[in-house]
Amino acid sequence: MTHEWLTQLAQAALVLGLAPLLSGVTRKIRARLLRRQGPSLVQPYRDLLKLIRKEAVIAENASWLFRAAPYVIFATTWVAAALVPTFATGLMLSASADLIVIVALLGTARFLLALAGLDVGTSFGGIGSSREMMFASLAEPAMLMAVFTLSLFAGSTELSSISAYMLGPNAGVSISLALALVALVIVTIGENARIPVDNPATHLELTMVHEAMILEYSGRHLAVIEAAASLKLLLYLSLIACVFIPWGTALSGAGALAYAIGLGAYAIKLAALAFLLVMFETATAKMRVFRVPEFLGVALMLGLLGTIMLFVSRVSR
Amino acid sequence: MTSLDSDIAHLLAGSLVLVSFVLLYQDRMFALLNFFAVHACVLALSVGWQAYLQRAPHLFITALIALLFKGVIIPVALHRIVVRLGIHRTIESVVSIGPTMLFGMALVALSVVVMLPVTQSAGAFVREDLAFALSVVLLGFLMMVTRRNAVSQVIGFMSLENGLVLAATGARGMPLVVEISVGFSVLIAFLVVGIFLFRIRERFDTVELQALDMSRGESA
Secondary structure, eight states: OHHHHHHHHHHHHHHHHHHHHHHHHHHHHHHHHTTOOOOOTTHHHHHHHHHHHSOOOOOTTOOHHHHHHHHHHHHHHHHHHHHSOSSBSOOGGGTTOOHHHHHHHHHHHHHHHHHHHHHSOOHHHHHHHHHHHHHHHHHHHHHHHHHHHHHHHHTOSOHHHHHHHHHSTTOOOOHHHHHHHHHHHHHHHHHTTOTTTOOTTOOOTTTOSHHHHTTTOOHHHHHHHHHHHHHHHHHHHHHHHHHHOOTTOBOTTOOHHHHHHHHHHHHHHHHHHHHHHHHHHHHSOOOOGGGHHHHHHHHHHHHHHHHHHHHHHGGGO | OOHHHHHHHHHHHHHHHHHHHHHHHOOBHHHHHHHHHHHHHHHHHHHHHHHHHHTOHHHHHHHHHIIIIIIIIHHHHHHHHHHHHTOOSBOOBSSOHHHHHHHHHHHHHHHHHHHHHHTTTSOHHHHHHHHHHHHHHHHHHHHHHHBOBHHHHHHHHHHHHHHHHHHHHHTTOOOHHHHHHHHHHHHHHHHHHHHHHHHHHHHHSOOBTHHHHHHHTSOO
């Protein structure tokens, strides 16, 4: 029991510490691919420290919700990120919190962010919130369909069990898994405001979604929201790594060596996924806002198709 | 047949359905032609894998025909036709992409629901192959129904034919003579259609098939 608690706490600390580094790594790779030098890898940490020290300017007509939302968003995202097995399975909370809980936690964070965007009453916040909700109405079902495909395939909604099933001899190659993977990748791109959907590095009013909602935030509130955004990216990448490339993850009750291997494997997987993500981002152009629902609709369709095909492949098993 | 073998066959047949969806989704001419070539290549891979599993050398010839005719010759020729007709614009589909996709999903579900109970006596492997083949055929039909442009209707027809080949290979293969004659008849059909495309354009100055309704006196 203490063992599982320790793993869970270590995991929570790990994701919190690692998330800004992941943002730094993606920015660095992107800059290098564009033949720029790029900021240092620890720049996101410095940004966060700077923002925390600064004064938080709040609009006159902001309500208590505007001040409370950043902390709740951060807390729910952090808990969700801590629930995904990163370097070791067998976490304390994995029995009580499965994939659907993770989706629900992220949904709560999104709800509060959209409310906070509307709260001050500026037009940008409103635009951002309405767009975010439009995308979410497709991205969330798509995520759930991918989750259903995985759960039906592995016979469990718990991430630890799914990961263990994938490592086991019964998994094999399946078209449903491939479809779920592509759906999950599209949702990852859409949810984290990466390039074909949204550009996190600009403030161009015609296209921005995520930045528009947090335009009124400053100081420590902004720092907390930025931290939550990088945690969310880490969460999605860890989720893909945990389910589709589970090799090297330490099983519960393994020795210290297994944990060290698990940590190393996790770092390699994250770096590889970040590289692939940035490669994709560099190679594609930002799409028009009204094309995004089509893009996310594809993810929903793939998830649905994966589930249907799973019933076909059940025949031969 | 080991579990991995059938998994790979399943993967390839499923990918064919997936590429059919990609064809439905494409709204640009050249992308459509390129994905049709991909469709044929996936079919060739799938048939080739079946040939290896069933130890049936004549299926390799089927795969080769698919790869050569539908993977290379027809896409290249259509590419040239499209350039000569000067229609590398956006395809107009009658129904927009979202509902088309949903309808396609429903067709896949339908073919699974229909095929699995009907083929109870057959082996598990043939059953899933037939289910996928039927979905590819239905998606080809859907494409022919939803598109207005003659070239994309041709693509829909050819992808439908790919589905038939998939069905035939799953069911212990069809005789080689039949296979070769089907391959050639597709080529002939393609030639006829190619000539017709130019005739239609000469007559109506467009390859949108709505123009044909006018000559039938159906709509203004």
